[in-house]
Amino acid sequence: MTIIQARNLSKSYRISEKQPGLAGSLRHLLRRVHRDVVAVDQISFSIEPGEFVGFLGPNGAGKTTTLKMLTGLIHPSGGELQVAGHQPWRRQARFLRQITLVMGNRQQLIWDLPALDSLQVNAAVYGLEPVAAARRIRELAEMLELGPELQRPVRKLSLGQRMKAELLAALLHSPSVLFLDEPTLGLDVNARVRVRDFLADYNRQTGATVLLTSHDMGDITALCPRVLLIHEGQLFHDGSLALLTQRLAPCRQVRLELADLHPSEAFAGFGQIEEHHGHLLRLLVPRDQLTERVAALLERFSVLDLEVGDPPIEDLIGVLFRSRDAAARGDSP
Amino acid sequence: MRVRHGWRVARALLVSQYALMLEYRAEIVLWALSGVLPLIMLGVWSGSGAGAGAGLSPQQISRYFLSAFLVRQFTVVWLIHVFEEDALQGRLSPFLLQPLAPLWRYLAAHFSEQASRVPIVAVMLLALGLVAPGLLWLPSARSLLLGLVAIQAAFLLRFLLQVVVTTLCFWSERAAALDRLLLIPYLFLSGLVAPLETFPPAVRRLAMATPFPWMVDFPARLLAGEEVNATLGFAAIAAWCLLLLPIGRWLWLAGLRRYSAMGA
Numbered sequence: 270m271t272i273i274q275a276r277n278l279s280k281s282y283r284i285s286e287k288q289p290g291l292a293g294s295l296r297h298l299l300r301r302v303h304r305d306v307v308a309v310d311q312i313s314f315s316i317e318p319g320e321f322v323g324f325l326g327p328n329g330a331g332k333t334t335t336l337k338m339l340t341g342l343i344h345p346s347g348g349e350l351q352v353a354g355h356q357p358w359r360r361q362a363r364f365l366r367q368i369t370l371v372m373g374n375r376q377q378l379i380w381d382l383p384a385l386d387s388l389q390v391n392a393a394v395y396g397l398e399p400v401a402a403a404r405r406i407r408e409l410a411e412m413l414e415l416g417p418e419l420q421r422p423v424r425k426l427s428l429g430q431r432m433k434a435e436l437l438a439a440l441l442h443s444p445s446v447l448f449l450d451e452p453t454l455g456l457d458v459n460a461r462v463r464v465r466d467f468l469a470d471y472n473r474q475t476g477a478t479v480l481l482t483s484h485d486m487g488d489i490t491a492l493c494p495r496v497l498l499i500h501e502g503q504l505f506h507d508g509s510l511a512l513l514t515q516r517l518a519p520c521r522q523v524r525l526e527l528a529d530l531h532p533s534e535a536f537a538g539f540g541q542i543e544e545h546h547g548h549l550l551r552l553l554v555p556r557d558q559l560t561e562r563v564a565a566l567l568e569r570f571s572v573l574d575l576e577v578g579d580p581p582i583e584d585l586i587g588v589l590f591r592s593r594d595a596a597a598r599g600d601s602p
Numbered sequence: 603m604r605v606r607h608g609w610r611v612a613r614a615l616l617v618s619q620y621a622l623m624l625e626y627r628a629e630i631v632l633w634a635l636s637g638v639l640p641l642i643m644l645g646v647w648s649g650s651g652a653g654a655g656a657g658l659s660p661q662q663i664s665r666y667f668l669s670a671f672l673v674r675q676f677t678v679v680w681l682i683h684v685f686e687e688d689a690l691q692g693r694l695s696p697f698l699l700q701p702l703a704p705l706w707r708y709l710a711a712h713f714s715e716q717a718s719r720v721p722i723v724a725v726m727l728l729a730l731g732l733v734a735p736g737l738l739w740l741p742s743a744r745s746l747l748l749g750l751v752a753i754q755a756a757f758l759l760r761f762l763l764q765v766v767v768t769t770l771c772f773w774s775e776r777a778a779a780l781d782r783l784l785l786i787p788y789l790f791l792s793g794l795v796a797p798l799e800t801f802p803p804a805v806r807r808l809a810m811a812t813p814f815p816w817m818v819d820f821p822a823r824l825l826a827g828e829e830v831n832a833t834l835g836f837a838a839i840a841a842w843c844l845l846l847l848p849i850g851r852w853l854w855l856a857g858l859r860r861y862s863a864m865g866a
Contacts, residue, residue, distance in 0.1 A: 337695075340699055341698075341699070342695055342698060342699065344859065360698065360699075362701035365699060365700060365701045366701055368699070369699070370695075370696070370699055372695075372696075375692055375693070375695065375696060376693075376696075377696035377697075379618065379622060381622060381625045381626075382618060382621055382622055382625065386617075386618045386621055387618065389614050389617075389618065390611075390614045390615060390618050391700070392614070393607075393610045393611045393613070393614035393615075394611055394614075394700050394701065394702045395700075395701070396607055396610075
């Protein structure tokens with residue numbers, strides 16, 4: 270049975286526009302100019318129970334708006350939506366007990382109190398018996414490697430500890446659908462890895478469905494067998510990450526460490542230069558010309574080290590969207 | 603089952619909010635000190651002898667304003683200010699995703715703030731008793747009981763009125779300005795600056811038709827041990843609450859729909 274079903278889901282906002290300066294302010298006061306902005310444009314997808322799905326897209330693509338529609342925080346302008354058998358925007362208690370939303374830039378824990386105080390409120394709100402709540406807090410704290418930190422005021426916790434405490438609060442009621450919006454935002458590498466491991470364990474152990482947005486491709490590649498890619502409110506890709514890479518990457522990445530310094534112009538014709546700092550060079554080379562281009566590079570330059578691989582997915586997405594935007598503007602390639 | 607669940611939620615909210623208020627104790631002392639307007643008015647009225655003109659003895663004046671001071675301390679409502687900030691900063695969203703209406707949290711915060719004021723107000727009264735021992739008196743058990751119930755009823759009425767104004771935050775980013783506008787009739791018609799008995803009859807009749815006198819004058823006079831029609835007072839508060847409750851609920855639901863439409 271499908272747990273999340275979106276059909277032609279849309280959301281548009283009406284915003285008023287104001288020109289700068291005094292004249293603009295007066296005009297804005299007397300006669301407002303409104304514009305409709307389409308944040309999400311007829312996207313359709315379905316998610317099965319237990320799936321771990323990545324939700325990708327550049328800033329302003331419509332990811333957070335979609336998550337807010339899925340959780341019921343905002344009302345869709347059009348289309349159909351069912352999450353866990355409910356229409357989210359109705360925010361019925363039975364629906365709210367099944368879901369959770371973690372936003373990396375928002376918090377639900379009371380800032381000036383220890384996290385345990387907020388957890389006890391959450392336990393009461395979700396109707397957990399005190400013994401069951403204590404056991405659940407212990408289990409989750411163990412998984413998240415949290416201990417005495419729960420007794421310290423939230424404001425005194427590090428960013429990583431705070432995010433883990435937020436996750437604990439969000440998962441206390443054992444939700445079956447998790448919506449995670451940038452849960453590793455601002456975390457250092459170690460904290461990020463621990464959060465990722467926890468999420469993977471949680472998904473494996475509980476069978477919960479997870480929809481994750483992240484700007485950190487490490488999160489997506491580590492956790493999400495399936496990704497949804499959204500741009501300007503439209504769904505661009507729904508499938509495996511490998512398929513997305515294949516679809517986006519007609520090129521392979523060639524990394525070179527050169528013995529001598531050369532100007533960037535020296536590499537024109539070998540591929541698209543992604544990075545060139547001193548002796549290090551990173552090029553994107555069409556797959557079908559890889560052998561001859563690499564051979565030519567080795568012949569022309571003194572190469573200390575060479576590595577061929579797939580380019581980072583974020584680069585590919587960036588290239589894709591830049592080229593789409595350029596095409597839409599009518600620029601020449 | 604629902605009652606037990608409700609009790610557990612209320613207890614958890616009150617405990618956590620009381621702990622939070624204790625963290626803000628210095629701020630609460632300042633808030634309590636800022637609520638001394640009735641004591642200032644007591645000084646003004648005692649010095650001018652204007653009470654005699656309205657048929658009020660100096661003792662009645664002092665008991666009235668001291669009671670008004672207590673009423674003011676325990677009927678403070680600041681919902682709109684925190685709610686406006688929560689809505690603007692997006693802190694409302696996590697509350698909306700829990701199976702508990704966010705207003706219950708704010709109500710618990712107000713009750714906890716009242717509890718945290720008790721020792722501060724006690725110290726203020728003690729200090730007043732040391733400076734002017736003649737001002738304090740021991741109210742009868744009836745006056746005390748009715749007065750305390752009336753204070754809580756007055757608080758609920760103020761809270762509900764502010765819920766109505768607060769819901770306007772969903773339409774305007776600065777609804778707190780409207781609350782400041784309401785402060786003027788509240789100050790003058792509630793009995794904070796002058797007992798309603800001293801108003802000209804026409805103005806008094808007009809005032810009595812608003813919710814404001816029931817927020818200060820009525821509980822203060824009950825506490826001061828004056829002859830008051832308690833049944834009428836409680837009935838008026840109940841009537842206003844019954845009027846404001848559905849309006850507040852309707853505006854809240856409409857506001858949430860708008861909030862959802864505009865982007866939470």
